[in-house]
Amino acid sequence: MTKVTTLGEFIVERQADFPFAKGELSRLLSAIRLAAKVVNREVNKAGLVDDIMGAAGSENIQGEDQQKLDVYANIQMINALRAQQEVCGIGSEENEDFIAFDQGQSIWGKYIVMMDPLDGSSNIDVNVSIGTIFSIYRRKSKPGSVAELQDFLQPGDDLVAAGYIIYGSSTMLVFSTGKGVNGFTLDPSIGVFCLSHPEMCIPEDGNIYSINEGNYKQFPEGVKKYIKYCQEEEDDRPYTSRYIGSLVADFHRNLIKGGVYIYPSTGKNPKGKLRLMYENIPLAFLVEQAGGCASDGKNRILGIEPEELHQRTPLFIGSKNMVKKAEEFMAEYSSVEANY
Ligand code: AHM
Ligand code: MG
DSSP states (O other): OOOOOBHHHHHHHTGGGSTTOTTHHHHHHHHHHHHHHHHHHHHHTTTTOTTTSSEEEEEOTTSOEEEHHHHHHHHHHHHHHHHSTTEEEEEETTOSSOEEOOSGGGGGOOEEEEEEEEESGGGGGGTOOEEEEEEEEEOSSOBTBOOOHHHHOOOGGGEEEEEEEEESSSEEEEEESSSOOEEEEEETTTTEEEEEEOSOOOOSSOSEEEOOGGGGGGSOHHHHHHHHHHHSOSTTOSOEEOOOSOHHHHHHHHHHHOOEEEEOOOSSOTTOSSBIIIIIHHHHHHHHHTTOEEESSSSBGGGOOOOSTTOBOOEEEESHHHHHHHHHHHHHTTTSOOOO
16 A cells, blocks of 8 residues: 655654754644645535625725635634744735734744635635635744734745645645645545645646736737737647636646746736735745746746735746746837737
8 A cells, every 4th residue: 555645744754854943834834734624624615604605795905805705714824823833923815914913922933924815715606716825934023022014025035935725626735845846635534635746846838828818908018919829820839728717726727737827917907916925926936846937027026025015916927938938028018008
């Protein structure tokens, strides 16, 4: 019988790989693993429980409809991490400001966590995959004090770990601590994440492009030209168009099969729709660890110095050669004014 490695075993075995060992990061990942299972339980019965389904009647700070499960996932993640005294603060897409834990042991925590507790929330009530995205940084301020804004506004190059949980046809946790990317699938019969996708690598080339083409008229000229390039009948093209509308699910598919996901600037969202800290940086870290690329169309996502918690940037992410090709089009047509 082949030996199955559980996430718990993997974390212990790889503890020495972590940049600042001592078991802190392991405990933190264990808290995320627990929160993921709790959120997964609720996501899986979303169709059954009226109470959890549907709009909560509140909106998040970006003014979008907030679903009840978003609130639930946010609370579960915060509680699991608060209980772990390794974390001194959390930044969440669902909270306007960062949360600085200000009592007891937590002010000695050396890490901060940024998260999108439930991404793709417009897909909750139609049984389409959704996800949780997280990233972990070392705090900049002194342990023993209350976390400050500077702890949260760190560039992706300073990340120590990031990952996502995808609640799909199966539930997976994919993460990296800067030594490659590994994927674990939840075996629901025993409630354990098992290593199913060791050392994930994204193909250098792919034949999938993922973009909301409904916004076509609002795209920059470079993106329009790149889409036309994807559709040409030449060499291995036309490529296949696949767009779920759940970033984690689109990203996960492209990571495995090869492809590019693009959310560019649009007339409605001149800086793009996706959030640098909660969505773009963690996935950029994972894609680079898997051998791919992520940019805002020009600059590496991980090199961007963040200015605000809820900052948005365009995102071009996926197979190295596809992202580079899209960037070439962006550079070539950069002087053409967007024409909405
Ligand atoms: P959310 O965090 O509010 O769920 O929004 C992010 C989602 C991504 O998961 C997805 O890729 C994108 O928004 C879809 O946006 P659009 O409907 O504009 O294509
Ligand atoms: Mg999101």
